[in-house]
Amino acid sequence: MVQVEQDIMAANQRYADANRRLFAQRGIFAVNLVSSPGSGKTSLLVKTVEALKGEIPVAVIEGDQQTGLDAERIKATGVPAWQINTGKGCHLDAHGVGHALEHLPELQGGILFIENVGNLVCPAGFDLGEAHKVVVLSTTEGEDKPLKYPDMFYASDLMLLNKSDLLPYVDFSVEKAEAFARQVHPSIKSITLSARTGQGMETWLAWLRAAAALARIAA
Numbered sequence: 001m002v003q004v005e006q007d008i009m010a011a012n013q014r015y016a017d018a019n020r021r022l023f024a025q026r027g028i029f030a031v032n033l034v035s036s037p038g039s040g041k042t043s044l045l046v047k048t049v050e051a052l053k054g055e056i057p058v059a060v061i062e063g064d065q066q067t068g069l070d071a072e073r074i075k076a077t078g079v080p081a082w083q084i085n086t087g088k089g090c091h092l093d094a095h096g097v098g099h100a101l102e103h104l105p106e107l108q109g110g111i112l113f114i115e116n117v118g119n120l121v122c123p124a125g126f127d128l129g130e131a132h133k134v135v136v137l138s139t140t141e142g143e144d145k146p147l148k149y150p151d152m153f154y155a156s157d158l159m160l161l162n163k164s165d166l167l168p169y170v171d172f173s174v175e176k177a178e179a180f181a182r183q184v185h186p187s188i189k190s191i192t193l194s195a196r197t198g199q200g201m202e203t204w205l206a207w208l209r210a211a212a213a214l215a216r217i218a219a
Contacts, residue, residue, distance in 0.1 A: 012126055015094035019129025022101070027109040027219030029212040032128050034152060035136035036145070037118035040162045042070045044136060044195040045115055049079045051205055056212055057110030061100045063092040063117045070115065080104050091122035094129055109216040111208060120149040131211065132156075138163040139170050143177035150184040158189045160204065165194040 023030050035041045049058050060081040062071040071083035082100045084092060097114060104112075114130060116123040124133075135156035137145055140163060146153040153159065159181050161174060178190045191207070193200025 009125070012094050015098055016127040016129040019094055019098050019101070022098075023112070023129060023131070023215070024219065026106060027216040028107050028112050029110070029208070029215040030112040030114065030128070030130040031208070032114045032116060032123070032130035032133045033136060034116045034120070034123045034133055034156065035118060035138075036120045036141060039118070039136045039138040039141065040195055041115060041118070041136045042073060044160070044162055044193075045113055046073055046077060047195045047198070047201065048205065048208070049074060049113070050077050051201070052111065052208065053077065053079050056209070057105070057107050059104045059107050059110065059112055061092075061097060061104070061112065061114045063115060065089070065117060086117055090117055090119045091126050092116050092128060093126055097128045109212075109219070111212050120145065120152045124149075124151040124155045131215065132158060134158045134160060136160045136162050137177065139166050139172040139174075143173050143180060146177065146181040146184050153181050153184045153188065156185070156188060158191065158207065161190060161192040162195060164192050164199055165197045 033041055033045065052058050058079050060074045060079060062081055062083045063086060064070055065086050068083040071081040074081035082103045084096050084100055114128055133156040135152055137159060161177060174192055181188050181190065191200055191203050193204055
């Protein structure tokens with residue numbers, strides 16, 4: 001079993017490295033969005049691509065076990081999207097992402113969002129070739145998630161605390177969530193926002209714009 005796991009991870013890493021080289025050549029900033037189900041990740045992504053699509057080339061790879069509902073939501077904004085259904089699989093892999101790229105525009109100098117399967121465990125260990133993993137944690141989930149699922153928060157460079165509009169109605173401490181995340185990953189950054197009201201969205205968009213500009217310069 002150890003040998004099989006090593007083979008799978010090594011193969012995935014080869015595909016991830018190939019994806020990363022492609023992204024670098026095209027000046028693409030690739031973001032791997034991860035979360036548990038119900039965090040509001042897709043709603044946040046819809047608002048994000050709507051805000052950016054007029055100024056930066058944007059495309060989305062959607063990962064789900066079944067259905068193409070999320071990809072359809074993205075396409076309704078006018079942004080190209082490709083759905084990957086993993087079936088019983090609990091995460092996307094780099095090989096599938098590489099194939100999905102064949103169905104999307106070249107996206108020179110743009111941003112590629114990869115919305116992973118809703119799961120705070122499996123996606124943590126699979127590099128897709130992205131520049132950053134960004135973990136979305138909603139205020140309805142509990143601030144202890146970074147301690148319960150440390151691998152995901154350790155692998156992520158940015159934590160988005162979504163559904164801030166519900167803070168007056170739920171028992172959730174932003175300060176505790178950030179402190180717990182820093183226990184796992186001392187340098188992790190955090191942005192508190194609401195996809196529904198727009199609060200904090202400009203900070204998130206500024207982070208994306210700055211990172212995308214660096215990717216274009218490095219190409």
